[in-house]
Amino acid sequence: MTEDYAALxxxxxxxxQYVQTFLSTNAPRGAGDCVTSHDAAAHARRHRQQRRWATQVVITDQLARRACAERGLPPPDDVLPMRLLTIPETDVADLGSIIAAALAHSPAARALxxxxxxxxxxxxTVVRDYYDRNQDRFLTxxxxxxxxxxxxxxxxxxxxxxxxxxxxxxxQLRHAAARRAFFDxxxxxxxxxxxAEGHEHPGDPSQPDHEHRH
Known part of the structure; x- marks a missing residue:
């Protein structure tokens, strides 16, 4: 029997259903809504990668909820990170789309x-060194x-x-250090x-259609 879970x-x-609900609420619409036989394979591949991407966002939220509970932080009010929020392009560039989306959609991830x-x-000494090495940022x-x-x-x-x-x-340096700690x-x-099969990380090299940029 096919598993009814995306991950353990x-x-x-x-x-x-967590992944499906998140994806139906937040996935881009328009491209691929009307699919011909010619591009059916490309559409199927895109859908698989979107599902894997969404799984990672949901998993990050679930892990963050557990981390918040372990730290005694107030639990989020919502059950799932379902609100559609704008993700800054700079965050996608700096964090990658998975973490950027998780932080945008998950109150638990933001709290952590x-x-x-x-x-x-x-x-x-680190603060002063940053100032001395980046004078271009502090010109009047x-x-x-x-x-x-x-x-x-x-x-x-x-x-x-x-x-x-x-x-x-x-x-600024604390913020950057916190992001590195979040990655770790x-x-x-x-x-x-x-x-579960079909929900692996989109960058998993063991998958034939893996992507390194996600």
Whole structure:
């Protein structure tokens, strides 16, 4: 009998209906709605990859819910991350479409990321080093208008003082460190996930139609 679950998370079945509902709510529409025999194979392949992609988003949400419970964080009110939200293109580029979609749709994933960010400690020396190595980001508007070369030791008046930008730099570095911690957590958390046939990771090299970009 074909499994009625998309994956097993710590032995608990994640119903295929979760993936189907998420996909029907959030998958792009239009392309492939009217399929001819000529492009039926391409449509079927696209649908498989969309299903695998959606499975990863749902699994990430389910894993994040368990992580939040283990950390004593308030549970999300919704049962599934079903709201259709806009995913910033920069997030897709920085995070990959799976994690970007999970963070956009899953309150649990966002809560976990926020908790990880609160745990990050950025040493003062690292913050100062970032400021010193990225002077181009801290030129004053007047210096930019004059075309000051940020890579040629700009004069102190041409850059925002460290004290004025220090907190913003630290926050940016904490945010980046939290994202890396989220990636590490997710890699560990889904290592033992068992997928039903047709719901494997879209980048799984054991699959004949795997994709590295997802």
């Amino acid at each position: 998370v710590r032995g608990e079945a994640i119903p295929k 990321l926020a908790a990880l960010e609160r745990e990050q400690h950025i040493p003062e 508007p007047e210096a930019l208008r004059r075309g000051v070369d940020p890579y040629n030791a700009p004069d102190p008046p041409d850059t925002h003082p460290y004290e004025h930008v220090r907190d913003g730099i630290a926050q 957590w997710l890699d560990r958390a889904r290592a033992d996930v068992v997928y």
